[in-house]
Amino acid sequence: MSAPAERVPTTHSDPDERLQRSRRIDWRFVLPDPSPGRVGYLGPPDPELLDALVDAGWETTVLDEATPWEPGLAPGLDLVVVVRPIARSLAHATRAVRDGGALYVECRGVIGRSLRDRSLLPSVAARRLERAGFGGIRRHCPVPGSNPRMIVPIDAPQALGLLMARRRGLFGRWPVRAGIEVLRRTGLLQLLAPTVALVAARSPNAAPDAVSSHLDRTGARLPDAATSGPLLLTPRFRASRNVVALVPNRPGREAVVAVKLSRQGQGGETTKREADVLRTLEQAGGARTAPRVLDVGAPWGLPTLVETAVPGTPLDPGAVRRDPETAAELGLGWLVTLARPGGDPRPAAERLDRLLFRPLDAFESAVPLTDDEARIVEDTRGIGDTLRDARLPSVTEHGDASHPNLIRTPDGGLTAVDWELGVADGIAGHDLFSFLAYLAIARAHAATPAEQGAAIVDAVVRPADWAGRALLEYAGRIGLDPALLRPLGVVAWCRLTIGLVERLHDGTLTATAPETVAWLRDHRFWTAWRTSAADLRS
Numbered sequence: 001m002s003a004p005a006e007r008v009p010t011t012h013s014d015p016d017e018r019l020q021r022s023r024r025i026d027w028r029f030v031l032p033d034p035s036p037g038r039v040g041y042l043g044p045p046d047p048e049l050l051d052a053l054v055d056a057g058w059e060t061t062v063l064d065e066a067t068p069w070e071p072g073l074a075p076g077l078d079l080v081v082v083v084r085p086i087a088r089s090l091a092h093a094t095r096a097v098r099d100g101g102a103l104y105v106e107c108r109g110v111i112g113r114s115l116r117d118r119s120l121l122p123s124v125a126a127r128r129l130e131r132a133g134f135g136g137i138r139r140h141c142p143v144p145g146s147n148p149r150m151i152v153p154i155d156a157p158q159a160l161g162l163l164m165a166r167r168r169g170l171f172g173r174w175p176v177r178a179g180i181e182v183l184r185r186t187g188l189l190q191l192l193a194p195t196v197a198l199v200a201a202r203s204p205n206a207a208p209d210a211v212s213s214h215l216d217r218t219g220a221r222l223p224d225a226a227t228s229g230p231l232l233l234t235p236r237f238r239a240s241r242n243v244v245a246l247v248p249n250r251p252g253r254e255a256v257v258a259v260k261l262s263r264q265g266q267g268g269e270t271t272k273r274e275a276d277v278l279r280t281l282e283q284a285g286g287a288r289t290a291p292r293v294l295d296v297g298a299p300w301g302l303p304t305l306v307e308t309a310v311p312g313t314p315l316d317p318g319a320v321r322r323d324p325e326t327a328a329e330l331g332l333g334w335l336v337t338l339a340r341p342g343g344d345p346r347p348a349a350e351r352l353d354r355l356l357f358r359p360l361d362a363f364e365s366a367v368p369l370t371d372d373e374a375r376i377v378e379d380t381r382g383i384g385d386t387l388r389d390a391r392l393p394s395v396t397e398h399g400d401a402s403h404p405n406l407i408r409t410p411d412g413g414l415t416a417v418d419w420e421l422g423v424a425d426g427i428a429g430h431d432l433f434s435f436l437a438y439l440a441i442a443r444a445h446a447a448t449p450a451e452q453g454a455a456i457v458d459a460v461v462r463p464a465d466w467a468g469r470a471l472l473e474y475a476g477r478i479g480l481d482p483a484l485l486r487p488l489g490v491v492a493w494c495r496l497t498i499g500l501v502e503r504l505h506d507g508t509l510t511a512t513a514p515e516t517v518a519w520l521r522d523h524r525f526w527t528a529w530r531t532s533a534a535d536l537r538s
Contacts, residue, residue, distance in 0.1 A: 043083030161252025268303030453527030
């Protein structure tokens with residue numbers, strides 16, 4: 001180049017901040033290889049994206065589309081990211097990619113373009129990439145308005161079919177599905193989508209995408225799995241550490257393989273724990289209770305878990321409101337099955353030391369507490385001490401018994417996905433309180449943290465009729481003394497709160513930033529913990 005490009009400096013920030021920023025590059029899993037390397041960026045200023053690339057280990061350079069690429073200068077970038085390309089910037093980017101490297105190009109479709117927008121349409125950009133010698137071009141569309149958000153490969157009919165099956169509603173009608181397929185085949189879908197990302201490789205042998213390559217390499221792809229590309233789910237809630245790739249079956253009606261990809265390349269403690277819990281359940285005959293592990297590892301330096309997908313429909317808030325009694329019955333039945341592998345009741349001291357007291361000590365060191373909050377911690381220690389000699393049934397814990405983790409199976413039962421907070425030998429009642437909290441929020445249409453906390457307090461901490469019946473039924477079915485339910489509730493709310501901090505720090509408890517602490521204080525679990533401990537003290 002005739003002028004040096006701008007190198008993006010290394011960033012240093014709180015783990016929570018880095019985790020939130022990592023969502024900006026969830027698209028990296030549609031690349032042939034998301035391993036860190038040398039990346040160039042061309043497009044409007046986007047400090048968050050650049051910081052996220054640096055956080056992920058990429059040596060990042062901002063390219064200037066006005067600077068000509070000198071003839072004879074060897075390209076050396078593993079990846080170039082181009083946002084809203086014009087002809088000149090796209091030509092500049094293609095010359096900068098090394099042999100075997102890739103381009104990621106974000107284009108606007110017809111929808112969302114302003115009258116002054118002169119950026120290239122996806123179809124035009126794709127033709128220019130082909131003329132520049134790039135192959136294996138794939139088109140991906142971020143699905144607006146979804147939670148979790150989705151990235152669908154619109155060249156892959158099975159993945160597109162899976163998206164429509166998951167969204168149901170309007171997409172469940174065959175004329176709509178048929179119309180979308182016509183748009184896909186004619187190429188109009190990429191023009192009508194608000195945004196389309198093109199992935200192209202300067203290599204004839206590039207893998208179609210990272211997930212497909214990993215499945216083929218490990219032999220974890222099931223026989224009925226499609227090979228045309230997965231549907232990516234990118235959860236947005238604050239403590240989520242993973243992107244989930246759903247591999248559809250060949251008809252494209254349901255997923256057969258799920259791949260959990262960590263957004264950050266840390267120790268992978270939560271991934272290892274999830275794999276261990278799933279294997280424990282499988283050995284105990286819990287095949288209908290949870291997915292089955294197919295592979296666990298760290299491709300591209302990112303902890304990754306491959307498991308069988310769970311067929312069925314979500315027990316979402318709408319389903320709870322339509323039939324709250326059935327939802328409660330399904331949940332209780334599932335929770336009781338998790339108590340069966342644990343064996344006879346035994347004193348709780350060891351479990352309390354492992355799951356309550358040691359994490360509580362670390363939490364107290366990691367989170368600055370007010371005097372009132374410190375008193376809640378001490379009250380909780382005292383409540384835990386009263387439970388040391390209690391004989392509690394052993395249970396396997398899921399850790400987050402709420403939407404979107406709960407799946408109603410085709411045979412009318414309930415199962416769960418996302419076991420990253422699971423514990424093979426846990427404390428009775430932990431998942432029960434989490435599940436009842438979810439039901440309370442759904443029944444109350446609670447949206448804000450304050451509304452959610454109030455719904456839990458009104459219905460579960462100070463049990464309403466329906467929650468009180470559920471608590472007593474659970475205790476009776478697993479052989480738990482009902483007098484232990486209130487102190488076990490305090491323990492559960494405490495552990496759920498601590499778990500939020502652990503998830504933000506890859507399963508550990510370290511110094512927590514003020515912004516994270518402020519978010520934590522507003523959280524529904526903190527409200528339930530504070531209220532339940534104070535109620536029991538009084």
